[in-house]
Amino acid sequence: MKTPVHFEATIPSSTTEGLAVQEQLVSLMEQFEYSMRDVFAMRLSLEEGLTNAIRHGNKLSPDKVVTVTCDIDDARMRVVVVDQGDGFDPEDVPDPTLEEFIERPCGRGLMLMRAYLTACEYSDGGRCLTMERERNSPLPILED
Amino acid sequence: MSKSDRRLDIEEINGVTIARLLEKKILDEANIEALGLELFALVDKDGRKKIILDFTLVEYLSSAALGKLITMHKKVTVAKGKLVLCSIQKDILDVFKITQLNKVLTLCTDLDEALTKF
Numbered sequence: 001m002k003t004p005v006h007f008e009a010t011i012p013s014s015t016t017e018g019l020a021v022q023e024q025l026v027s028l029m030e031q032f033e034y035s036m037r038d039v040f041a042m043r044l045s046l047e048e049g050l051t052n053a054i055r056h057g058n059k060l061s062p063d064k065v066v067t068v069t070c071d072i073d074d075a076r077m078r079v080v081v082v083d084q085g086d087g088f089d090p091e092d093v094p095d096p097t098l099e100e101f102i103e104r105p106c107g108r109g110l111m112l113m114r115a116y117l118t119a120c121e122y123s124d125g126g127r128c129l130t131m132e133r134e135r136n137s138p139l140p141i142l143e144d
Numbered sequence: 145m146s147k148s149d150r151r152l153d154i155e156e157i158n159g160v161t162i163a164r165l166l167e168k169k170i171l172d173e174a175n176i177e178a179l180g181l182e183l184f185a186l187v188d189k190d191g192r193k194k195i196i197l198d199f200t201l202v203e204y205l206s207s208a209a210l211g212k213l214i215t216m217h218k219k220v221t222v223a224k225g226k227l228v229l230c231s232i233q234k235d236i237l238d239v240f241k242i243t244q245l246n247k248v249l250t251l252c253t254d255l256d257e258a259l260t261k262f
Contacts, residue, residue, distance in 0.1 A: 103214055
């Protein structure tokens, strides 16, 4: 059993910086020998969660930062992303699979995170996102 | 644009444009924007109407990349053309299924099947 790892980073509102953190977290998953399926799920979720915080939360403001905290062990990876934006209500995000929204070019990030993560919860008025995936989770469950 | 900067490798078979996506990870914004510009130019600049996007090399893609594919689909439809996606790896195919874009876009198992759509 590997010793659990705690990771923290504070980054400016830049998607390039977000990608760098994403790579560090994926590297941690690889050190803990998570499966390709778990890594795919977490990488996708990290991309969506970090982009939301940087672009939609902080609106790319150079005066605001995003903090990322990660705890990983042999059983699960848990990442908390906090932005300094105005927040939002996840319930206000429309279902992108509805006929009137299906051809919209945006609005699918939250849906993807919910599909791949064991836990995907927003708190603090939408400014704090907690993402968790258990090792070898069967998610996503697809309807045929 | 130098060859190393390109996100697409273009080939033409019987009047059908085959655009192979060269990036393994279509995740970061700069890459996605650049890919979008190359895709849209196929329709807007080159006037191509029969297009296959070959995903053989693609291992990751984000919702922002899906957005570019939707916009591309709309552009091709407006031009009265056809867009087909093929050779999509299982994990990526799941992304299309979760978002139900497999019902909007034409997805084929491989290039041979994609060519039969024209």
